[in-house]
Amino acid sequence: MNTFELCFTLASRPMSLSASSTMSKACFSLVKDTVAIAFATPKGRLRAPLKNILYPLNPRGLRYGARTSAYKRALTVEPPWMCVSMKKVFVDEMTREEFRKMMETAKVAVIPIGSTEQHGPHLPVKTDIACATYVVRNAAEALYPQVMVAPPVTIGVSPHHMCYPGTITLRHETFIDILVDVCRSLKHHGFQKVAIVNGHGGNEAPGYLAARRARDGLGLRMVFISYWSLIPREVSDAMLDTKIIPGHACEFETSLGYVLFPELIAKEIPHRLKPPFHLPGYVGDMNEQTADGYAGDPSIATREKGEKLIQAAVDGLKSLLTDFITKV
Numbered sequence: 410m411n412t413f414e415l416c417f418t419l420a421s422r423p424m425s426l427s428a429s430s431t432m433s434k435a436c437f438s439l440v441k442d443t444v445a446i447a448f449a450t451p452k453g454r455l456r457a458p459l460k461n462i463l464y465p466l467n468p469r470g471l472r473y474g475a476r477t478s479a480y481k482r483a484l485t486v487e488p489p490w491m492c493v494s495m496k497k498v499f500v501d502e503m504t505r506e507e508f509r510k511m512m513e514t515a516k517v518a519v520i521p522i523g524s525t526e527q528h529g530p531h532l533p534v535k536t537d538i539a540c541a542t543y544v545v546r547n548a549a550e551a552l553y554p555q556v557m558v559a560p561p562v563t564i565g566v567s568p569h570h571m572c573y574p575g576t577i578t579l580r581h582e583t584f585i586d587i588l589v590d591v592c593r594s595l596k597h598h599g600f601q602k603v604a605i606v607n608g609h610g611g612n613e614a615p616g617y618l619a620a621r622r623a624r625d626g627l628g629l630r631m632v633f634i635s636y637w638s639l640i641p642r643e644v645s646d647a648m649l650d651t652k653i654i655p656g657h658a659c660e661f662e663t664s665l666g667y668v669l670f671p672e673l674i675a676k677e678i679p680h681r682l683k684p685p686f687h688l689p690g691y692v693g694d695m696n697e698q699t700a701d702g703y704a705g706d707p708s709i710a711t712r713e714k715g716e717k718l719i720q721a722a723v724d725g726l727k728s729l730l731t732d733f734i735t736k737v
């Protein structure tokens with residue numbers, strides 16, 4: 410019997426599926442409702458044009474990618490590849506009855522927040538929210554059924570990126586109001602603890618303020634944290650040649666992109682460019698502070714770095730939420 414594993418990316422979330430040539434049909438039908446699945450020849454080779462990773466891009470289409478090394482690694486690889494799960498943690502994927510049932514066990518609600526903003530010439534504008542949502546989803550599934558995930562807030566506060574195309578921003582007060590209203594709704598349905606997990610630097614000040622207001626005004630117990638700060642410094646120092654975290658569309662975020670949405674990254678990856686000037690504390694726009702809307706050096710990003718970094722963030726959030734549930 411030939412055992413092999415298919416890896417694919419669905420909605421920014423790498424997933425994998427173990428199968429053997431004799432049991433492949435049964436395994437594939439498990440997820441048939443969700444994605445289109447290809448299959449293997451009896452010799453254990455993936456049938457052309459499926460050479461390695463599948464990218465289901467939409468319900469109608471499926472694009473095939475090829476990455477032989479990932480296929481070889483798939484037999485032994487650790488998370489985040491090994492993360493097929495039927496656990497439902499997102500509020501917006503539940504029926505109201507499923508929500509009611511999960512409220513019997515849920516201890517914390519988590520709100521992933523990010524941005525819709527330019528990420529240099531090579532990364533998609535959803536980079537920040539994709540990273541935050543990935544970390545939250547995986548931590549919530551690991552702690553299932555104690556953690557429920559609110560709909561991700563995909564637009565953040567990005568006035569400093571408006572000088573480049575593709576950026577959509579909220580005003581600070583709008584953003585704060587949205588977060589406080591989401592917290593109010595969660596409280597209404599019975600939550601006492603809410604964690605906001607952030608993926609965008611520009612959200613840090615207003616996001617913290619929203620959390621503070623939710624605590625003071627609604628009586629909720631709150632956590633506000635940016636996902637990159639959950640990665641131990643020794644891990645990021647060991648992984649990143651530039652040592653820059655989070656930066657912007659740089660070695661760090663581009664490495665994560667290779668794991669989470671490789672199909673969305675541009676072919677040309679830019680090199681490090683010298684910023685026009687450096688002035689600590691300057692409140693400026695990205696076209697003043699960077700040469701082309703990104704910081705650091707995206708050209709030295711790798712998928713391997715991304716896998717270790719994102720897993721460290723998931724582990725960090727798991728342990729933070731566990732403490733939030735048990736100690737507060």
Ligand SMILES: [Zn+2]
Pocket residue numbers: 528536537608609657658662
């Ligand atoms: Zn970013």
